Amino acid sequence: xxxxxxxxxxxxxxxxxxxxxxxxxxxxxxxxxxxxxxxxxxxxxxxxxxxxxxxxxxxxxxxxxxxxxxxxxxxxxxxxxxxxxxxxxxxxxxxxxxxxxxxxxxxxxxxxxxxxxxxxxxxxxxxxxxxxxxxxxxxxxxxxxxxxxxxxxxxxxxxxxxxxxxxxxxxxxxxxxxxxxxxxxxxxxxxxxxxxxxxxxxxxxxxxxxxxxxxxxxxxxxxxxxxxxxxxxxxxxxxxxxxxxxxxxxxxxxxxxxxxxxxxxxxxxxxxxxxxxxxxxxxxxxxxxxxxxxxxxxxxxxxxxxxxxxxxxxxxxxxxxxxxxxxxxxxxxxxxxxxxxxxxxxxxxxxxxxxxxxxxxxxxxxxxxxxxxxxxxxxxxxxxxxxxxxxxxxxxxxxxxxxxxxxxxxxxxxxxxxxxxxxxxxxxxxxxxxxxxxxxxx
Amino acid sequence: xxxxxxxxxxxxxxxxxxxxxxxxxxxxxxxxxxxxxxxxxxxxxxxxxxxxxxxxxxxxxxxxxxxxxxxxxxxxxxxxxxxxxxxxxxxxxxxxxxxxxxxxxxxxxxxxxxxxxxxxxxxxxxxxxxxxxxxxxxxxxxxxxxxxxxxxxxxxxxxxxxxxxxxxxxxxxxxxxxxxxxxxxxxxxxxxxxxxxxxxxxxxxxxxxxxxxxxxxxxxxxxxxxxxxxxxxxxxxxxxxxxxxxxxxxxxxxxxxxxxxxxxxxxxxxxxxxxx
Numbered sequence: 134x135x136x137x138x139x140x141x142x143x144x145x146x147x148x149x150x151x152x153x154x155x156x157x158x159x160x161x162x163x164x165x166x167x168x169x170x171x172x173x174x175x176x177x178x179x180x181x182x183x184x185x186x187x188x189x190x191x192x193x194x195x196x197x198x199x200x201x202x203x204x205x206x207x208x209x210x211x212x213x214x215x216x217x218x219x220x221x222x223x224x225x226x227x228x229x230x231x232x233x234x235x236x237x238x239x240x241x242x243x244x245x246x247x248x249x250x251x252x253x254x255x256x257x258x259x260x261x262x263x264x265x266x267x268x269x270x271x272x273x274x275x276x277x278x279x280x281x282x283x284x285x286x287x288x289x290x291x292x293x294x295x296x297x298x299x300x301x302x303x304x305x306x307x308x309x310x311x312x313x314x315x316x317x318x319x320x321x322x323x324x325x326x327x328x329x330x331x332x333x334x335x336x337x338x339x340x341x342x343x344x345x346x347x348x349x350x351x352x353x354x355x356x357x358x359x360x361x362x363x364x365x366x367x368x369x370x371x372x373x374x375x376x377x378x379x380x381x382x383x384x385x386x387x388x389x390x391x392x393x394x395x396x397x398x399x400x401x402x403x404x405x406x407x408x409x410x411x412x413x414x415x416x417x418x419x420x421x422x423x424x425x426x427x428x429x430x431x432x433x434x435x436x437x438x439x440x441x442x443x444x445x446x447x448x449x450x451x452x453x454x455x456x457x458x459x460x461x462x463x464x465x466x467x468x469x470x471x472x473x474x475x476x477x478x479x480x481x482x483x484x485x486x487x488x489x490x491x492x493x494x495x496x497x498x499x500x501x502x503x504x505x506x507x508x509x510x511x512x513x514x515x516x517x518x519x520x521x522x523x524x525x526x527x528x529x530x531x532x533x534x535x536x537x538x539x540x541x542x543x544x545x546x547x548x549x550x551x552x553x554x555x556x557x558x559x560x561x562x563x564x565x566x567x568x569x570x571x572x573x574x575x
Numbered sequence: 576x577x578x579x580x581x582x583x584x585x586x587x588x589x590x591x592x593x594x595x596x597x598x599x600x601x602x603x604x605x606x607x608x609x610x611x612x613x614x615x616x617x618x619x620x621x622x623x624x625x626x627x628x629x630x631x632x633x634x635x636x637x638x639x640x641x642x643x644x645x646x647x648x649x650x651x652x653x654x655x656x657x658x659x660x661x662x663x664x665x666x667x668x669x670x671x672x673x674x675x676x677x678x679x680x681x682x683x684x685x686x687x688x689x690x691x692x693x694x695x696x697x698x699x700x701x702x703x704x705x706x707x708x709x710x711x712x713x714x715x716x717x718x719x720x721x722x723x724x725x726x727x728x729x730x731x732x733x734x735x736x737x738x739x740x741x742x743x744x745x746x747x748x749x750x751x752x753x754x755x756x757x758x759x760x761x762x763x764x765x766x767x768x769x770x771x772x773x774x775x776x777x778x779x780x781x782x783x784x785x786x787x788x789x790x791x792x793x794x795x796x797x798x799x800x801x802x803x804x805x806x807x808x809x810x811x812x813x814x815x816x817x818x819x820x821x822x823x824x825x826x827x828x829x830x831x832x833x834x835x836x837x838x839x840x841x842x843x844x845x846x847x848x849x850x851x
Contacts, residue, residue, distance in 0.1 A: 193809035194810065211713055211795040389620075
């Protein structure tokens with residue numbers, strides 16, 4: 134009897150073990166945003182197709198960045214797929230921390246399949262997620278920045294928004310649209326400290342004023358006129374037409390203001406277009422127009438380029454399963470799946486050329502302007518004067534995040550009226566040069 | 576006249592105490608209220624206090640999207656395990672420091688406390704590497720040990736303070752009656768220090784429950800507690816305030832209930848000595 138029971142237990146255990154071995158599980162670290170959450174909802178379909186289970190670790194963007202950086206630098210192996218952006222991808226790829234997804238020359242078994250159609254990825258996105266021609270992360274969705282404005286307030290001000298306006302026009306329109314008695318601010322922009330918040334905006338804006346972070350010898354350039362022009366223009370316009378306390382406003386604060394009808398214009402991520410035109414959350418959904426981010430006539434606009442992309446950390450034991458998931462989640466078929474279930478306005482934008490050739494998608498009001506904005510952004514040639522770095526709203530070097538966070542804190546102190554533009558720029562110059570010297574660039 | 580002054584003072588003190596209490600509780604109350612609003616109502620300006628269309632949709636979404644019970648179970652195991660393990664280690668340590676002090680006892684106590692002043696991120700990489708080496712990454716047992724070590728200085732300090740108030744003559748009497756060291760600690764010291772031990776357990780359970788740095792950095796999908804559950808609803812790009820509030824309310828509810836039912840013991844333990 135004991136023998137029989139032991140045999141039964143052994144068989145049951147071995148069956149359970151073999152079933153567990155067959156049902157492979159991958160762990161994915163990702164950010165909390167609408168498109169990613171939507172993808173989590175469709176994961177069951179991937180599991181049905183492949184038999185691979187998926188476990189999600191969803192974290193706030195900055196927490197995620199710290200978490201995955203710790204894991205990848207120590208080869209912790211906690212994740213099989215990581216959601217990373219355009220800033221990390223080329224740096225981590227160069228360090229050999231990521232599995233190459235597609236090489237231009239050498240194909241190996243882990244490369245993306247032909248059916249995936251890697252050439253369909255928008256060139257700007259592919260370039261930003263590659264290092265030395267090798268793609269290290271597949272874009273799940275991409276974004277640039279553009280102007281979102283209230284068509285009714287613009288008409289009331291007697292102005293017409295050009296498709297590609299200048300900063301002078303924006304300042305003039307902002308002043309004309311401002312109506313303090315009705316709590317309407319002509320323009321809402323990011324002022325919040327942080328390299329990915331206010332830091333990203335002012336860096337992208339500075340490109341259009343002819344500024345750059347570093348000269349060709351990696352010297353900081355905050356002591357030069359274009360930076361003073363940028364900051365003085367920004368502060369002057371925001372003090373005249375921006376909301377009170379803009380020094381602490383980031384994406385969410387401005388989104389909230391715009392949706393409540395308290396902003397005439399908002400220049401921010403193109404993904405915001407679907408939020409401000411959604412009648413469920415926005416009180417101005419039917420009164421929003423779009424235009425390219427402004428310039429000053431120097432040949433560079435003030436829009437940025439970003440993508441949230443899926444990458445496989447080198448050293449994962451589940452590389453094939455991870456690659457299968459990435460192929461599924463960033464495929465044309467996934468876009469069609471979301472379109473069929475939730476409508477074309479809700480598909481992940483900015484990653485594939487074919488999406489913008491689809492007549493169903495081109496009907497979406499912000500689709501063309503999003504594409505134009507993405508296409509007008511060139512991370513390899515982002516500044517008027519030559520610069521030694523890749524990136525538009527950042528410089529793709531490991532030291533940038535730390536330096537830019539400190540610099541943006543100095544800028545935010547200007548927005549809050551705690552110091553002058555000159556003081557902030559002098560501090561930014563010292564902070565940057567000291568850090569670059571310590572890092573061995575100078 | 577004297578009675579009137581006393582009455583006025585009492586009333587004033589009561590109003591002051593309630594005002595401070597409400598002020599401290601207000602952020603929690605606001606979080607709870609926001610959890611019943613739509614995302615649009617959550618960001619309304621001027622803010623909506625009570626007059627809005629109350630909805631449970633955020634709770635339904637959070638429940639559908641996340642496995643709350645798994646996070647809750649992990650939190651209970653990690654917070655409970657680290658607290659109990661801490662007590663087991665700290666009781667003998669505090670006994671030794673309180674009743675058999677050496678010349679260096681005060682220095683050791685201060686040194687233990689000084690470890691709390693080290694920023695946690697300073698030891699993140701060494702601990703992460705040790706966890707990889709020992710296979711403790713994303714395990715509950717790993718977090719139990721780390722949180723126990725982090726809270727140990729506080730546990731030892733609290734128990735040391737309570738034990739110091741117990742007359743050593745009582746323990747000497749037990750020894751003269753033939754009690755072994757184990758019996759002395761288990762059957763004489765511990766029962767007398769129960770209020771102090773109880774408040775130490777409660778306070779450290781709350782500290783471990785709320786700990787967010789290590790629980791976020793050393794877990795992934797399997798051992799993640801409620802801190803990770805909350806973090807999954809925070810976003811710098813997109814409005815998730817109402818859902819985040821619902822997740823926060825669900826995460827703090829168990830500890831609020833525990834605090835409510837044990838407030839007498841907690842206050843007694845924190846404000847009075849062990850043998851008062």
